[in-house]
Amino acid sequence: MFCYQCQETARNQGCTIKGVCGKTAGVANLQDVLIYVSKGLAQVRNRIQDGKEVLDKQIVDNLFMTITNANFDAEKIEEAIITSLDLKKPYLAELKDLPAAATFDVREGLEEVEGDGIGVLATEDEDIRSLRELITYGLKGLAAYVHHAEVLGYEDGAIQDFMAEALEKITDDSLTVEDLVALTLKTGEVGVQGMALLDKANTERYGHPEITEVNLGTRNNPGILISGHDLGDMEELLKQTEGTGVDVYTHSEMLPANYYPAFKKYDHFVGNYGGSWWHQKEEFASFNGPILMTTNCIVPPRDDSYLDRLYTTGVAGYPGAKHIEGHIATEKDFSPLIEQAKACPAPQQIEEGTIVGGFAHNQVLALADKVVDAVKTGAIRKFVVMGGCDGRQSDRNYYEEFAKALPDDTVILTAGCAKYRYNKLHMGDIGGIPRVLDAGQCNDSYSLAVIALKLKEVFGLEDINELPIVYNIAWYEQKAVIVFLALLALGVKNIHLGPTLPAFLSENVVKVLVENFQVGTNSDVETDIQELIMA
Ligand code: SF4
Ligand code: SF3
Numbered sequence: 001m002f003c004y005q006c007q008e009t010a011r012n013q014g015c016t017i018k019g020v021c022g023k024t025a026g027v028a029n030l031q032d033v034l035i036y037v038s039k040g041l042a043q044v045r046n047r048i049q050d051g052k053e054v055l056d057k058q059i060v061d062n063l064f065m066t067i068t069n070a071n072f073d074a075e076k077i078e079e080a081i082i083t084s085l086d087l088k089k090p091y092l093a094e095l096k097d098l099p100a101a102a103t104f105d106v107r108e109g110l111e112e113v114e115g116d117g118i119g120v121l122a123t124e125d126e127d128i129r130s131l132r133e134l135i136t137y138g139l140k141g142l143a144a145y146v147h148h149a150e151v152l153g154y155e156d157g158a159i160q161d162f163m164a165e166a167l168e169k170i171t172d173d174s175l176t177v178e179d180l181v182a183l184t185l186k187t188g189e190v191g192v193q194g195m196a197l198l199d200k201a202n203t204e205r206y207g208h209p210e211i212t213e214v215n216l217g218t219r220n221n222p223g224i225l226i227s228g229h230d231l232g233d234m235e236e237l238l239k240q241t242e243g244t245g246v247d248v249y250t251h252s253e254m255l256p257a258n259y260y261p262a263f264k265k266y267d268h269f270v271g272n273y274g275g276s277w278w279h280q281k282e283e284f285a286s287f288n289g290p291i292l293m294t295t296n297c298i299v300p301p302r303d304d305s306y307l308d309r310l311y312t313t314g315v316a317g318y319p320g321a322k323h324i325e326g327h328i329a330t331e332k333d334f335s336p337l338i339e340q341a342k343a344c345p346a347p348q349q350i351e352e353g354t355i356v357g358g359f360a361h362n363q364v365l366a367l368a369d370k371v372v373d374a375v376k377t378g379a380i381r382k383f384v385v386m387g388g389c390d391g392r393q394s395d396r397n398y399y400e401e402f403a404k405a406l407p408d409d410t411v412i413l414t415a416g417c418a419k420y421r422y423n424k425l426h427m428g429d430i431g432g433i434p435r436v437l438d439a440g441q442c443n444d445s446y447s448l449a450v451i452a453l454k455l456k457e458v459f460g461l462e463d464i465n466e467l468p469i470v471y472n473i474a475w476y477e478q479k480a481v482i483v484f485l486a487l488l489a490l491g492v493k494n495i496h497l498g499p500t501l502p503a504f505l506s507e508n509v510v511k512v513l514v515e516n517f518q519v520g521t522n523s524d525v526e527t528d529i530q531e532l533i534m535a
Contacts, residue, residue, distance in 0.1 A: 001028035002121050004503040005137055006068040007476045008391055012503050021069055022300035026111035030077040031066040032119040033110050035136065037084045038062040040101035042167035044088040047095050056160040058084055059167070060150065063143035065315040068477035069277070069297035073317035078110055101171055130506035131180035132170040134481070137504070138187040139163055141482030144229070144295065145194045145443050147315070151232045151328045154201035162190045181512055188489030191482040195446035199361075202231055207261035208362035209440055213354040214258040215271030218347045219247055224337050225273055225287050225347075227251040227280075228294030229441050230314055231260070232329035237292065238266045240334045246341040249273040251283065252297070253417050256440035259358035272355070273347060276390035276420035284310070286348040290337040292324070296477060297417075309344070311337055355423050359413075359437035361450035370433060372458055375468060379430050380411055382533055383469045386422070387415040387445050388483065389476030395499045396421065399474055401525045403427070403436075410533060411435050413451070416442030416483075418474040445483045449490055464491050470532040471495040472522060475502070488517055496532065498522035 004014040008021065018024060023031075038059050045055040062080055065071045085105050092103065106113060123129035146159055169175060169183055203209075224246055226237055234250075234257045241248055247270045250257050255272045257263050274283035277297035284291050284306045291309055293316045300318070301307050313324040313332060326332035364371065374380040384406065390396065403412060403422035412422065412435060419438050427435040439447035456464050475484065475497055487495060498521045501510060513519040522528050 001025040001032075002119055003028050003031075004120070005133070005140075005478060007389070007500060007502070008393060009503050012500050014503060023072060024074075027072055027074050027077065029111050029113060029119075030074055030081070033106075033113050034062050034066055034077055034081050034084070036101055036118045037081050037104065039167045039171050040099075040104050041084050041088050042164040043099050043102040043171070044091050044095065045164045046168055047098075048091055052160070055087055056164065057150070058087055059163060060143045060147050060160075061315055063140045063163075064147050064295075065317075067140050067144060067296050067479070069299065070295060070315055071317040072298065072300065073319050074111065075319070076317040076323075081110060082107060099168075099171060126506045127177050127508045128175075128180065130504055130509045131177065131184060133504045134485075134502075134509065135166055135170055135180065135184055135187050137478040137481040138184070138191060138485045139166060139482075141479040142187070142191050142194045144479055145198045145482070148230055148232075148443070149194075149198040149201040151230070151314075152201040152205050154197055156193065156197050159190055159194055159197065162186070177508070184485065185489055187482070188485030188487070191486035192446070192449070192489055194482070195443050195486060198443050199446050202260075203360075203362070206231060206235070206263065209256065209259035209358045209360040210261065210363050211356065212259045212264065212358040213356055214255065215354055216273075217271070217352040218249070218273065218349040219270055220346045221245055221247045221268075222341045222344050223247040223249050223270065223273075223287070223289045223347050224341050225249050225251050225284070225289065225291045226257075226294065227254050227277070227291065228296065228316065229253050229443065230294035230329070231257060233292070233294040233313060233332070234263060236329035236332055237334050237337075238263060238269055241268060241338055242266060244338050244342070246289075246338055249287075249347065251280070251291070252277045252420075253441050254294070256357060256438070256444065259360070259440065274350065276417040278390065278392035283350065286350055288347050289341045289344040292334070292337060293318070293321075309340065356434055357423070357438035357440070359434075359447075360439045360444055361447040361454070364437065364439075364447070364451050365454055367433065368454065368458065370431065372455070374431055374433060375455075379409060380433070381407065381409040381468065383411050383413050383467075384532070385413045385448055385469060385471045385473065386418060387413070387439075387442065387448060388418040388474040388480045389442065390417040390420050390474065391476040391499075393499065396474065398499055398522060398525060400425070402472065402522075402528060405525050405529050407533060408435075411437060413437050413439065413448050413469070415439040415444040415448055416480070421474075442479045442483060445486070449486070452492075453490075465493050472528065472532060473497050474499065492517075494518045494520070496520050496522050496528065
C-alpha cells in the first residue's frame with residue numbers, strides 16, 4: 001500500500017504498512033483500485049451520450065467512499081468496484097480506442113492488485129504525481145459535498161461534467177505541469193460551485209442557521225448520537241425518533257445541525273455530546289446508546305466496547321458495524337437504532353453548559369452594520385479564519401494556544417471540526433459580536449467566503465486580500481483540500497496551512513503555491529501572531 005492523502009500520514013511521507021488511521025493494506029489497495037476504476041468510468045462516461053447520470057452518481061459515491069475515515073469495510077469497497085465495472089461494461093463494445101483504465105476489468109484478488117499503473121506511485125514524475133493527487137483529493141472533497149446536495153435533491157450537471165473531465169485528464173500523460181496547475185485552480189473554482197450548491201440545498205431545506213446556544217449536557221432518557229455531515233440523515237432520524245422517548249444528540253461535525261431552524265423545533269433534540277471526531281473512543285463508550293455515522297470521521301473502536309452500538313449509513317462503513325441501507329434519507333429505516341436505544345442506559349454526562357454557534361453568512365450579514373462599525377472604529381482589528389479539520393497529533397495544540405494568544409480585538413471565523421480547539425474557551429465578545437463565529441461544517445467555509453466577499457463590497461475594496469482577514473487553516477482530510485483550493489480560486493493569498501503542509505505536495509508544487517499565492521505553514525504561536533496579526 002501507499003497512501004499519503006491525509007495530514008496524519010506516517011512520518012509525513014506516506015503510510016506503507018498500515019494506515020495511521022487504522023486502514024489495513026488490503027483496504028488501501030482496494031481504495032486505489034476503486035479510484036482507478038472511477039477514472040475508467042469517467043473515461044467511458046465522457047464518450048457516451050445517454051445514461052451519464054447513473055455513472056456520475058457512482059463516480060461521486062466512489063470518490064467519497066475513499067475519503068479518510070469514511071469507509072474501512074473491504075466488502076463495501078469491493079461492491080463499489082464491481083458495480084462500477086458492471087456499469088461501464090455495456091458500453092465497452094461500441095467504444096473504440098479506449099484508455100487502459102476504461103477497459104480494466106479485474107474482479108478477483110482485488111486486495112492484492114497493486115502497481116501496474118493503478119496506485120499513487122504509478123506516476124513516476126514527482127511533480128506530475130503531486131498535482132494529480134492534489135486534484136484527486138480536491139475531487140474527493142468535492143464529491144462529498146456534491147453527494148450531500150444530491151441526496152437532498154440538488155444537482156448541477158456542470159459540476160459532474162467537470163469531475164469526469166478532470167478524472168480523465170489526470171490519466172493523460174500529455175498534460176504538462178502547467179496544464180495540471182491550471183486544472184488544480186479550476187478544481188477550486190468548481191469547488192466553490194459545489195459548496196454553493198450544498199449551501200443552497202441545506203438552507204432551502206432547513207432554513208438559514210441562526211445564533212444558537214447549544215446545550216452540552218445530557219438528560220435522563222436513552223439517546224442516539226449522530227455524527228458526520230449528512231443533514232438529510234439528521235432530519236430523518238429526528239422524524240423517526242419523535243415520540244419514541246429516545247433523545248438525539250450530535251457529535252463532532254454534526255454539531256452545526258443545532259443551528260438550523262428545521263431541527264431546533266424537535267423537543268427531543270437535546271444538543272451536542274463531546275468534541276471532535278478523534279475523541280470518539282472515549283465519548284462513544286460513555287454515551288451508552290447507539291451511534292450513527294453518516295460520513296467520516298470513523299475511528300476504529302479500541303475493542304468491542306461499542307461496536308455493537310455502532311451504525312453506518314450512506315458511503316460510510318466499518319466491518320462489524322450495522323449498515324442502514326438506502327440512498328436518500330427517506331428510504332432509510334432507523335428503527336434498529338431506536339429499538340436498541342430503548343434498552344440502553346441514558347448517556348453519561350461529560351460536560352455541562354452551552355456553546356454558541358450559527359454564524360453562517362445569512363446570520364453574519366444580518367449583523368453586518370454592527371460588524372462594519374466595529375471594524376471602522378478599530379474595535380475589531382482583524383478576523384482570523386481558523387476553519388478546517390481537527391486531528392489527534394499533539395502539534396495541533398498549537399491551534400488552541402494560537403487562539404488563546406490572539407489579542408482581544410480579534411475575531412475567529414471558523415467552520416469544520418477545527419473549531420473544537422477553541423470553541424469552548426469562552427473568549428468573550430466585542431460589542432456583542434462573539435469572538436468565535438462558527439459558520440458550521442467544513443463545507444460551510446463557503447459562508448466564510450460569502451462574508452469576505454460581502455465585506456469587500458461594503459468597504460469598496462478592489463481585492464479580497466485588502467480586507468482585515470488572515471487565514472490560519474488546519475487541514476486533515478480531503479474535504480479541507482477542496483476548501484483550500486476553493487480559497488485559492490477566490491484569489492485569497494497568504495493562507496497558512498498547517499499543522500504541516502501536505503506530504504503529497506512536491507517541492508516544486510509548493511514553490512508554485514508560494515510564488516503565486518504566498519501559501520505558508522504555521523511556525524510557533526508567537527511568530528505567527530506577530531506575522532499574521534500585528535504586521
Ligand atoms: Fe495514512 Fe491518512 Fe492514508 Fe490513512 S488516510 S492510510 S492515515 S495517509
Ligand atoms: Fe472533521 Fe473528519 Fe475534516 Fe468536516 S470530521 S472537518 S476531519
